[in-house]
Amino acid sequence: MLAIGTLAKRTGTKVQTIRYYEQIGLMPEPGRTDGGQRRYGDAELDRLAFIRHARQLGFSLEAIRELLDLSDMPDRSCAQVDAIAQKQLREVEARLVRLEALRIELQRMIGACNADRVADCRILEVLRDHEECLADHAATG
């Protein structure tokens, strides 16, 4: 039986984060000692490792919730799992496109400035006047 701190170390999670996951129902309420401290078994360790790994891959907690639910239904079709992963991939790809546009714009902006004084700074000028931009860099990505 593992204390919360041990679980935290083993999965690279903060103790508060584990309690947060419990609070939002992503982790189950574990057993407790007589004194009221949480004690975890291997199932919880695995579940938390799954969650953390999915988080590292950028899945939202909602998506992870779905994935966990699905993985409790081994006989079901795996299409839904696939769909969630595909969606995540598409989101990542979209963010890549936007970020790349940002990178280019920032580079151009920085490259254009060889002024000394703020008054002549091309960076500020570009920021002031949107027309000077090539791409329409929409969101942050």
Add this chain to the structure above:
Amino acid sequence: MLAIGTLAKRTGTKVQTIRYYEQIGLMPEPGRTDGGQRRYGDAELDRLAFIRHARQLGFSLEAIRELLDLSDMPDRSCAQVDAIAQKQLREVEARLVRLEALRIELQRMIGACNADRVADCRILEVLRDHEECLADHAATG
């Protein structure tokens, strides 16, 4: 003199966002009508456009605050402006690297799965077992 809604439309900002910027001191407190409604001039329009454009390029509100402060000091060296932009560029580049690693991992994961049933789903397996990953995709990017 522009009402807040007009300012919002002209800059592609939500009304609440403008009020939020005022609240955190990024936008100045504007004049008011007798009835208490905000009225804006061209200076505020320009300032808000600057803010929104910088946001689109991924600058944080804190960075934007610095940029705005600097642009009020036209005789100063433009080096600090450059530094802020460089930092932003470096952050964007770092995020690109991480996102690209994510993309590859997701693609690999999805490509590996040709199962029908959840029980055999490679996607879930990979999520369960970090060892099956190539890269160490740290943060979300």
Add this chain to the structure above:
DNA sequence: GCTTGAAGCTACAGCGGCTGTAGATCGTAT
């Protein structure tokens, strides 16, 4: 058995950057 210090507990506030709501008031066109 007793002491100590680390680790755990609850409850709540705060981060960034907005967004949405409720319920009242204002401004303007007809």
Add this chain to the structure above:
DNA sequence: ATACGATCTACAGCCGCTGTAGCTTCAAGC
């Protein structure tokens, strides 16, 4: 004069944690 959209304030909520304060419990050493 009226109607209706726009604006007002104040506050809660979003995501995914993270940090704090002020307690209690656990486990190791004596």
